Amino acid sequence: MGNRASILLVYKPSGVTSFTSLGTIKRTVDPKVGHAGTLDKFAQGLMIALTGSMTKLNQVFSSMDKRYRATIVFGKETDTLDPEGEVIATAAVPTLEQIQDAIPLFIGDIQQSPPQYSALHIGGKRASKLAREGKVVVMEKRPVSVYSFEVVSFENDRLVADIHVSKGTYIRSLARDLALACNSRGYLVELVRTQIGPFLLKDAIPCADT
Structure with missing residues (x-):
């Protein structure tokens, strides 16, 4: 076979x-x-x-293109931007209204900085390996497209959303950047690729x- x-x-x-x-x-x-x-x-x-x-x-x-069901935690950011990392920053949790006001900033063609902890290569080495070695990793912004970002629910500090994106889009980065746009911090705690x-x-x- x-x-x-x-x-x-x-x-x-x-x-x-x-x-x-x-x-x-x-x-x-x-x-x-x-x-x-x-x-x-x-x-x-x-x-x-x-x-x-x-x-x-x-x-x-x-x-x-790909679709995801993402769960974002607001008020904290981890170094890996996911639940496996260490908390490196905290901030107030935004309101749903603040989040909904910020979402349009990330719809369409945008420039996105990939996570430091990623499989992308910098100078022949994985960015994640360099980050774990304690080296400063500068991730250059890349063009990606976010076709839709639909809020499913928001409870306490957790937002669940259905997100439709182009190839190369990091949902971890999207979570981080959305939180920053709300004067908060955030990371991705759950991610399901649905399509x-x-x-x-x-x-x-x-x-x-x-």
Whole structure:
């Protein structure tokens, strides 16, 4: 089955890496399976696994826009901008009205600074590795697009939102920047990828070695 050409929709649970979540496919379908777009370890949701000749289309799938259900905690910021980091700053929690007033600032084509703790390479090294070594990491802003940002709920310090973005958009950075625009601090505590292009999470199969 090693040469089988397949497009597989995979559900990655929280707490495992994107690499680990493809373990079952590697053993049963193709040991050289690839995937179009990683998810952070704390995140969960849809991944697209490619085998055989379909791996040549990696860039096609990676370039598709994506939808997420994100939960943002306001009033605190962690160094990693996710629940796995250390709190580095605190501030007052904004009101829902303040948040809704700030959201339009991040709709459309925007310039975004990726998180220091990311897989992006700077000078041949991963930014996350440099950050963990205590080095100052300057992340240059990049153009991304946010097509929609819809508030689902807001309770205490937590905002749940459905967000539709272009490839390369960091929801962790979006959480940070939205909080700063509200004169607060924020980080992403939960993230679920619900769609990649036309592909939906509800059609994915659980394939994680947990």
